Amino acid sequence: MSEPRIHTHRSTWGAFLIGVAVMAAVDEIVFHQILGWHHFYDGATLEIGLLTDGLLHAFELFALVAGFFLLAHEWRGGTFNRGFAWAGFLTGAGLFQLWDGIIDHKVLRLHQVRYDVDLLPYDIAWNASGALILLAGVIVGIRAQRRTSAHSTSR
Amino acid sequence: MHEHAAPAASALPGLATAPLVLAGLVYLAAASAERRRGTRVWPVHRAVCWTLGLVVAASAFLGPLAERAHDDFVAHMAAHTLIGMVAPTLLVLGAPVTLALRTLDPVVARRLTRLLRGWPARIISHPISAALLNVGSLWVLYLTPLHEAMIGNALLHYAVLVHFLLAGTLFAASILAIDPNPHKASRPVRAGVLLLSTAAHAILAKVLYAYPPAGIPLDEARAGAQVMYYAGDAAELALIVLFCLGWYRAAAPVPTQERAHLRTVLN
Numbered sequence: 001m002s003e004p005r006i007h008t009h010r011s012t013w014g015a016f017l018i019g020v021a022v023m024a025a026v027d028e029i030v031f032h033q034i035l036g037w038h039h040f041y042d043g044a045t046l047e048i049g050l051l052t053d054g055l056l057h058a059f060e061l062f063a064l065v066a067g068f069f070l071l072a073h074e075w076r077g078g079t080f081n082r083g084f085a086w087a088g089f090l091t092g093a094g095l096f097q098l099w100d101g102i103i104d105h106k107v108l109r110l111h112q113v114r115y116d117v118d119l120l121p122y123d124i125a126w127n128a129s130g131a132l133i134l135l136a137g138v139i140v141g142i143r144a145q146r147r148t149s150a151h152s153t154s155r
Numbered sequence: 156m157h158e159h160a161a162p163a164a165s166a167l168p169g170l171a172t173a174p175l176v177l178a179g180l181v182y183l184a185a186a187s188a189e190r191r192r193g194t195r196v197w198p199v200h201r202a203v204c205w206t207l208g209l210v211v212a213a214s215a216f217l218g219p220l221a222e223r224a225h226d227d228f229v230a231h232m233a234a235h236t237l238i239g240m241v242a243p244t245l246l247v248l249g250a251p252v253t254l255a256l257r258t259l260d261p262v263v264a265r266r267l268t269r270l271l272r273g274w275p276a277r278i279i280s281h282p283i284s285a286a287l288l289n290v291g292s293l294w295v296l297y298l299t300p301l302h303e304a305m306i307g308n309a310l311l312h313y314a315v316l317v318h319f320l321l322a323g324t325l326f327a328a329s330i331l332a333i334d335p336n337p338h339k340a341s342r343p344v345r346a347g348v349l350l351l352s353t354a355a356h357a358i359l360a361k362v363l364y365a366y367p368p369a370g371i372p373l374d375e376a377r378a379g380a381q382v383m384y385y386a387g388d389a390a391e392l393a394l395i396v397l398f399c400l401g402w403y404r405a406a407a408p409v410p411t412q413e414r415a416h417l418r419t420v421l422n
Contacts, residue, residue: 057388
């Protein structure tokens with residue numbers, strides 16, 4: 001009886017990794033490269049910032065690939081669960097956005113959202129969007145959990 | 156500048172590429188011998204990967220990119236990414252040790268197996284030591300005077316290129332473990348080392364961007380560091396995909412009957 005629950009958690013983790021990596025890729029591609037709002041390196045970065053930035057970047061790459069293979073493994077075994085996967089994806093994306101907005105931008109001061117503007121509205125928009133995505137992930141997760149427990153008790 | 160050294164230096168690219176040509180010929184001869192014997196066919200994609208790997212490695216010694224790499228830091232970084240990351244991954248996909256063990260004379264093959272089982276092979280083929288030799292020597296090269304010494308010295312530059320080809324191949328082999336390896340590290344260990352070495356590569360690229368090496372114009376150093384960051388990333392991504400694909404395949408649910416058969420074949 002407890003086995004299906006373990007499998008659905010794996011759907012969550014695969015998608016969680018993808019969520020983190022996709023948000024990080026959006027940050028790098030849209031804000032760094034297309035809009036050019038962020039800088040590759042802004043000269044004020046502390047050395048510890050370069051270190052954590054590199055580790056985070058390697059983790060993103062790995063998370064994207066490992067996440068897809070984890071989901072493919074679930075799919076192959078017939079234990080993939082769409083609800084848990086969406087919950088994992090949104091939670092991962094939201095948490096990354098908050099991590100970037102609070103730890104990278106404010107604590108480590110790796111870079112800012114934008115330069116030569118009043119930062120406050122940008123910071124608020126950045127972190128509020130992260131919190132909203134995270135909240136959506138938690139709600140979808142709770143609903144998926146309810147659906148599976150209703151499913152297993154009805155049998 | 157170095158008029159006296161010119162004739163000797165001009166022979167270097169040829170000297171460096173000769174072993175690569177030889178490696179290609181020996182491999183293709185072994186693969187076609189295996190095919191002629193007819194019992195087991197050597198996969199074509201392995202031969203293609205091996206040949207492509209050698210061609211990519213040769214492009215760092217010979218040709219337009221290699222020539223520009225002597226005095227242009229951007230071309231230098233592109234050549235280093237090719238010989239240190241792209242070529243090694245392709246060469247490892249060629250599974251040369253498997254081919255050698257299949258086609259060599261049994262006595263020689265046994266000697267090769269004994270060599271692979273020995274403690275020196277155990278030490279240098281571990282992912283941690285391979286990673287230290289590979290990405291560790293990148294840090295040494297760019298953050299010590301070694302890099303400045305290399306700029307005017309063709310012989311030293313070629314030695315560095317050969318080192319990166321060998322260290323990169325050792326690293327890719329320890330991570331992907333396609334050839335038989337008696338000291339194969341566990342998958343979590345390999346994943347951890349791959350993650351940390353990807354990070355070490357990205358961090359070094361940003362450090363070079365922030366603190367350019369001596370003797371290189373600022374713009375050129377920054378463009379080179381970005382090539383190192385993004386091209387290195389693409390190469391690491393390929394390595395991560397291949398590593399995860401190997402794990403995914405190994406984790407495939409195998410019917411019990413087949414598993415029992417596999418166990419008897421492998422032991």
